[in-house]
Amino acid sequence: MSKRYTITAALPYTNGPIHIGHLAGVYVPADIYSRYLRLTGNDVAFICGSDEHGVPITIKAKKEGVTPQDIVDKYHAVIKQSFEDFGISFDNYSRTSAKIHHNTASEFFKTLYDKNEFVEEVSEQLYDAEANQFLADRFVTGTCPKCGFEEAYGDQCENCGTSHNATDLINPKSAITGNVPTLKETKHWFLPLNKHEQFLKEWILEGHKKDWKPNVYGQVKSWIDDGLRPRAVTRDLDWGIPVPVEGGEGKVLYVWFDAPIGYISATKEWAEREGKNWEDYWKDENTSLIHFIGKDNIVFHCIIFPAMLKAEGSYILPENVPANEFLNLEGNKLSTSKNWAVWLPDYLQDFPNQQDVLRYALTANAPESKDNDFTWKDFQARNNNELVAIFGNFINRVVVLTNKYYNGVVPEPSDLSLVDQETLAAVKAYPHVISSSIERYRFREASQELMNLARLGNKYLADEEPWKTIKTDEERTKTVMFVALQIASALGVLSEPFLPFTSKKLDTILAVSSSGVENSWIDISEKNILLPAGHTIGKAELLFSKIEDKTIQLQLDKLEASKKANEAANKTIEPQKDEITFDDFTKLDIRVGTILEAEKMPKTKKLLVLKVDTGIDTRTIVSGIAESFKPEDVIGKRVSVLVNLAPRKLRGVESQGMILMTENAQGDLVFVNPDTSTPLSAGDGVSNGLKIS
Numbered sequence: 001m002s003k004r005y006t007i008t009a010a011l012p013y014t015n016g017p018i019h020i021g022h023l024a025g026v027y028v029p030a031d032i033y034s035r036y037l038r039l040t041g042n043d044v045a046f047i048c049g050s051d052e053h054g055v056p057i058t059i060k061a062k063k064e065g066v067t068p069q070d071i072v073d074k075y076h077a078v079i080k081q082s083f084e085d086f087g088i089s090f091d092n093y094s095r096t097s098a099k100i101h102h103n104t105a106s107e108f109f110k111t112l113y114d115k116n117e118f119v120e121e122v123s124e125q126l127y128d129a130e131a132n133q134f135l136a137d138r139f140v141t142g143t144c145p146k147c148g149f150e151e152a153y154g155d156q157c158e159n160c161g162t163s164h165n166a167t168d169l170i171n172p173k174s175a176i177t178g179n180v181p182t183l184k185e186t187k188h189w190f191l192p193l194n195k196h197e198q199f200l201k202e203w204i205l206e207g208h209k210k211d212w213k214p215n216v217y218g219q220v221k222s223w224i225d226d227g228l229r230p231r232a233v234t235r236d237l238d239w240g241i242p243v244p245v246e247g248g249e250g251k252v253l254y255v256w257f258d259a260p261i262g263y264i265s266a267t268k269e270w271a272e273r274e275g276k277n278w279e280d281y282w283k284d285e286n287t288s289l290i291h292f293i294g295k296d297n298i299v300f301h302c303i304i305f306p307a308m309l310k311a312e313g314s315y316i317l318p319e320n321v322p323a324n325e326f327l328n329l330e331g332n333k334l335s336t337s338k339n340w341a342v343w344l345p346d347y348l349q350d351f352p353n354q355q356d357v358l359r360y361a362l363t364a365n366a367p368e369s370k371d372n373d374f375t376w377k378d379f380q381a382r383n384n385n386e387l388v389a390i391f392g393n394f395i396n397r398v399v400v401l402t403n404k405y406y407n408g409v410v411p412e413p414s415d416l417s418l419v420d421q422e423t424l425a426a427v428k429a430y431p432h433v434i435s436s437s438i439e440r441y442r443f444r445e446a447s448q449e450l451m452n453l454a455r456l457g458n459k460y461l462a463d464e465e466p467w468k469t470i471k472t473d474e475e476r477t478k479t480v481m482f483v484a485l486q487i488a489s490a491l492g493v494l495s496e497p498f499l500p501f502t503s504k505k506l507d508t509i510l511a512v513s514s515s516g517v518e519n520s521w522i523d524i525s526e527k528n529i530l531l532p533a534g535h536t537i538g539k540a541e542l543l544f545s546k547i548e549d550k551t552i553q554l555q556l557d558k559l560e561a562s563k564k565a566n567e568a569a570n571k572t573i574e575p576q577k578d579e580i581t582f583d584d585f586t587k588l589d590i591r592v593g594t595i596l597e598a599e600k601m602p603k604t605k606k607l608l609v610l611k612v613d614t615g616i617d618t619r620t621i622v623s624g625i626a627e628s629f630k631p632e633d634v635i636g637k638r639v640s641v642l643v644n645l646a647p648r649k650l651r652g653v654e655s656q657g658m659i660l661m662t663e664n665a666q667g668d669l670v671f672v673n674p675d676t677s678t679p680l681s682a683g684d685g686v687s688n689g690l691k692i693s
């Protein structure tokens, strides 16, 4: 039975391109789900858009000396292109800087304001006096009050996923100036989450205990168990949607208030374009609303946004929020700042036209119930051992043999053997098996069932050996090829949600839609013949090609280069001595001198006794450089001498000053020589500072 679905995928934040973690966590599963629902005859609005407000964008703009609008324009285009390239079949991809969104979010706020759903509060917020600015969200970092992570942001800890207020941070620090912020009074509007606690308990904790994923349910439960507090929905900031009520001057809506409303405005934009009624997709109880997100967004989609929708009063609530865990890359957390990622534009450059390979590898290894690791070796194995050796190999054999034996015309079968009947019956079961996995958001399992169907085909051909029977039994060969062609046809349909580009190619190879013999998802189960005898298929074309070790090695080398670059950037500078004042420095009387005489101090290893002409006098200086220099080598050298160091006796000889020495990059002791460029300070990174010698 046809149903109406509103499927949303997390709005990507517009301060950089998309990487494989985003694809695996949100967009590929959401796309599989949406494509599947469309194939099974449902009414689907698959909605997404760029999230273009918030502090990180303004920080990035400041850093790059451009406007926030420049930043979002740039990355909106890049991200949108990536989604198109990878076949993410959004019905609408909008952006939150669009006018329709500003209006929708503004109205939403005003409705809640008019219904007295906000608490107005003058509170003390963190303020950076030097930057003349309140420090909301990412403008402040500090220690997470929950897990102790020291780099937590003002609105959320990326380590434990906890969302909090900036004033909750321990040891807060301004991200603009590095200063310790002060508290300053400002008025804001808060959404009293505590007021919605009972409803959230009943709706999620009691209502969705069984059908929501345990990782999602568990996080929500722990949130509610901790007790919910009012959350500010406005910010002192100039980039965003202006607060549309009196007293809101100079303030904007909190990005996490406006972003999820972006799903609604993107639906409106789409409905206007398509001549549909957007309210059917957001206000009709018979519509299923599903949010696809990553685990870092659970609190916003399961607590804050539902509380907003509930407070507004006319909206439906999500039926499910199938959040994924995180994908790691080669054993390490994906990181934009450390460039530890596989960026989609880069992938496409290195693997042109191989979008389905990545889609498949990410689905087969999706972080559905726990964090998972993407490795290039696994990617290669998924391609070579599954897509090439099983799926591609089966299709290729069927198409090549059909062309070879029958000029591409599907042969008329004779009596079906028991094996044939069992095989065809097994094919008929696949739509149900795959549906059942998809409908429970088990996309890994679903992708493996699809591969099992290809395995079935491969095994059938290997067992029935048409390339042998063609010499002995023409009628049997026709039957075997007929059965194999039915399996190929089923694969073409059932692979569409997972491998849309391959499915399309297969459609062309089997000449399905061009000759009007296409089948629906349900047809695979219900029809006895998918590809009728007499139908002419096209020529063979390789669906997948083997990925060689050297191609994989290039990717591993890229990551290794990232790792090296990071290590170089993070190399710790050796601790320096305590800071001194300029006054301290001017106390030093340093002069250029010439070493006139030098001899070893008897019975010592390290000491030389030098006679030095300092320009004002000739004096004796004992210097601990005998292990590095022979006496005869230093005579005549021009050196820097600290002449006002208090005299002290060494082995009975009074030393009346100090020769300044330093180390070169190789760690050798060298003179601070006025005639060469040997530096006096450690500033250029070559020397390691003055040595007391």
Ligand SMILES: [Zn+2]
Binding pocket: 144, 145, 146, 147, 148, 149, 152, 157, 158, 159, 160, 161, 162
């Ligand atoms: Zn934390």
